[in-house]
Amino acid sequence: MRIRALALPAVLVLAFAVTASADAGPNSARFDRPYPGFAPAGTVLRAGSPAQAGLNAAPIDAFNRQLAAWVPSIYPGATALLAHNGVVVDRTATGEAVKFQDATTQLPPDQQVPARTDTIYDLASLSKLFTSIVAVQQLEAGRIALDTPVAHYLPEFATNGKADITIEQLLTHTSGLIPDPIPSLWAGYPDIPSREKAILDTTPSAAPGTQYVYSDLNMLTMQLVLQQVTGKKLDELVRTGITEPLHMVDTGYNPPASKLSRIAATEYEVSPPRGMVRGSVHDENAWAMGGVAGHAGVFSTADDLAVLAQAILNGGVYRGHRILSEHGVHLMQVNFNQKFPDDSHGLGFELDQIWYMGGLSGPDTMGHTGFTGTSLVIDPRSRSFAILLTNRVHPTRNTPSTNGARRAAAQALAQAMSVQAPDGGRSWFSGQGGGSTSTLTTGTLHGSVRVSFEAFVNTETTDLLTLEASTDGGTTWTAVPLTVRGRSGPQMSPQMSLSGQSSRSWQQVRAQVSNPSNDLMLRWRYTTDPSYEGRGVNVADIELSCGRTTFTPVGWQLT
Structure with missing residues (x-):
């Protein structure tokens, strides 16, 4: 499946067509919006x-x-x-x-x-x-x-x-x-x-x-x-x-x-x-x-x-x-x-x-x-x-x-339970069994690229979401340093990957990738070890400061 992005004058905003839906509608149970405190004391079980x-x-x-x-x-x-x-x-x-x-x-x-x-x-x-x-x-x-x-x-x-x-x-x-x-x-x-x-x-x-x-x-x-x-x-x-x-x-x-x-x-x-x-x-x-x-x-x-x-x-x-x-x-x-x-x-x-x-x-x-x-x-x-x-x-x-x-x-x-993009739009989702890898890869990008996206990561700490870059047609890949901020907090922190199950919240991610040879490709890679996994990973609101591109998803689907 290939999704073509819309080219805009300054920033490329990826607008996804609906090809699959793993989430419920607007009244859905939200995994990314945890309930505070105990349930109401009068809650009684009922079939539904x-x-x-x-x-x-x-x-x-x-x-x-x-x-x-x-x-x-x-x-x-x-x-x-x-x-x-x-x-x-x-x-x-x-x-x-x-x-x-x-x-x-x-x-x-x-x-x-x-x-x-x-x-x-x-x-x-x-x-x-x-x-x-x-x-x-x-x-x-x-x-x-x-x-x-x-x-x-x-x-x-x-x-x-x-x-x-x-x-x-x-x-x-x-x-x-x-x-x-x-x-x-x-x-x-x-x-x-x-x-x-x-x-x-x-x-x-x-x-x-x-x-x-x-x-x-x-x-x-x-x-x-x-x-x-x-x-x-x-x-x-x-x-x-x-x-x-x-x-x-x-x-x-x-x-x-x-x-x-x-x-x-x-x-x-x-x-x-x-x-x-x-x-x-x-x-x-x-x-x-x-x-x-x-x-x-x-x-x-x-x-x-x-x-x-x-x-x-x-x-x-x-x-x-x-x-x-x-x-x-x-x-x-x-x-x-x-x-x-x-x-x-x-x-x-x-x-x-x-x-x-x-x-x-x-x-x-x-x-x-x-x-x-x-x-x-x-x-x-x-x-x-x-x-x-x-x-x-x-x-x-x-x-x-x-x-x-x-x-x-x-x-x-x-x-x-659904995970919904912060802007209410669609997101790429990967939830997979242990010992597998999924990739979401761009086409060739020209010029140095500023990258921003939203990520919801609910994984075992050893199961990593990484942004990677290649300048040789995808033969070799190098991890891109990320700057990450929780949506409710102003503090940005540098790191090489995302993982963990503690927050159940979306994170804002930024990166800068130099591209001297004008043959850059980017991919989001989610890899799990053979043991077990969390709910999975969602990536949404991807913005690239470059021209037209396409995506090739392997193990990812639009929700």
């Missing part, structure tokens, strides 16, 4: 089409096709839910909730159970969020304090060098505790009292506050603290403090037998000899704790998790039932781990993890994943969330990672 929520349906439709295509290579079955600004725009299920009778043998087709939108899944480590919410509730009630040592509440925890570990360090995985109990709770100890003692007796691997180590033991310990300060078991605290107020009727530990027909199966286990696990927690250490554990054990549906996510977006309240104050929610979305830049963490929630948050990732994007193949991503800036529940451990845990599916859910929602 992407168009009714101001979204472009195409990325969501493509995600649903891919979700089905990943059966059975990544998971037997999956349920997904996407919502924006209170509207549930996608709620879908694919594959089977129960497919195997043992580790290798499929059930007869008439005995297999299809995944449904109301299928109940073992959430695995998403359970940590429920423990963390209860912890923040007790923090607000004054029963615990973040900077208080755990040993203040559980004196026996001080053994083996743990006297200085604080509540905050448990909730942000900076306590220095090892990832899992050694030996495992189910194999090494005969009963729950001895298993609780093993948790308290754990020897850390690092001094508190010196490392980020994701650890189930942090949340198992947090469970014991909460039970000590309240005199109640964790399942009761979750029920009375979260699921009952929010009417999450399918959420809890140890689901009743009456719901077995809707529960997805997990693994066929030989050690311990549990057979096909269905309706009982998959995690062996949680199973050893009677199914109620700080790190795992909660079962839920996409619909129930949607209510929890909207309550978080609303500032801790849903349908008039408040489970946290706005300050409490803030504590779960503010980064306590600034010493560990790749491991941003609020109290319980992970923050800004592009490896599964994809295009929704940002400094205050909240989420968590679970070993069974689950994920929850909550993006306050767009008031959106993406839920993916799978049974990828059925019938064995030796399956591919679901991270690509997790990212795809968030990416679909991010790209369904």
Whole structure:
């Protein structure tokens, strides 16, 4: 596709014809206009089409096709839910909730159970969020304090060098505790009292506050603290403090037998000899704790998790039932781990993890994943969330990672929101998979050139947008120094490329390119590494102080 620019007397302004549209209309949801603060407290989820929520349906439709295509290579079955600004725009299920009778043998087709939108899944480590919410509730009630040592509440925890570990360090995985109990709770100890003692007796691997180590033991310990300060078991605290107020009727530990027909199966286990696990927690250490554990054990549906996510977006309240104050929610979305830049963490929630948050990732994007193949991503800036529940451990845990599916859910929602040029016109858009390059190249330009354009860049920090120049017909290219300014700020800064996900705002870019040989070509190059990417890049309002030119886009489209 070639787009010819209009030649004007002094400055060339590129006027684009409409050839493709990835953005919605004037009432569209704007990814480049983040919402301030919490959603209105009265926001209640309702079903609606992407168009009714101001979204472009195409990325969501493509995600649903891919979700089905990943059966059975990544998971037997999956349920997904996407919502924006209170509207549930996608709620879908694919594959089977129960497919195997043992580790290798499929059930007869008439005995297999299809995944449904109301299928109940073992959430695995998403359970940590429920423990963390209860912890923040007790923090607000004054029963615990973040900077208080755990040993203040559980004196026996001080053994083996743990006297200085604080509540905050448990909730942000900076306590220095090892990832899992050694030996495992189910194999090494005969009963729950001895298993609780093993948790308290754990020897850390690092001094508190010196490392980020994701650890189930942090949340198992947090469970014991909460039970000590309240005199109640964790399942009761979750029920009375979260699921009952929010009417999450399918959420809890140890689901009743009456719901077995809707529960997805997990693994066929030989050690311990549990057979096909269905309706009982998959995690062996949680199973050893009677199914109620700080790190795992909660079962839920996409619909129930949607209510929890909207309550978080609303500032801790849903349908008039408040489970946290706005300050409490803030504590779960503010980064306590600034010493560990790749491991941003609020109290319980992970923050800004592009490896599964994809295009929704940002400094205050909240989420968590679970070993069974689950994920929850909550993006306050767009008031959106993406839920993916799978049974990828059925019938064995030796399956591919679901991270690509997790990212795809968030990416679909991010790209369904529009990015609109500051002047209201069209922009070039490139949003691509990892390990690829897209280029937008001018024809030959005469004379030295002043360049200006607007850029919206939402990428991983290693995925760069660069302006490059060539004077040998495109054989070799050299990066052009850029001067960049945020649209709301007067300060200009020199740099060689653009990247990042923090601002979600347009930037004004300027450059000057000498052209002594009168055979200059320019190109905008966007390159991603093989890992993952953000929402992508938009370039708009290109102005060149030269004569007539054309554009050759490879991997770019007009929106």
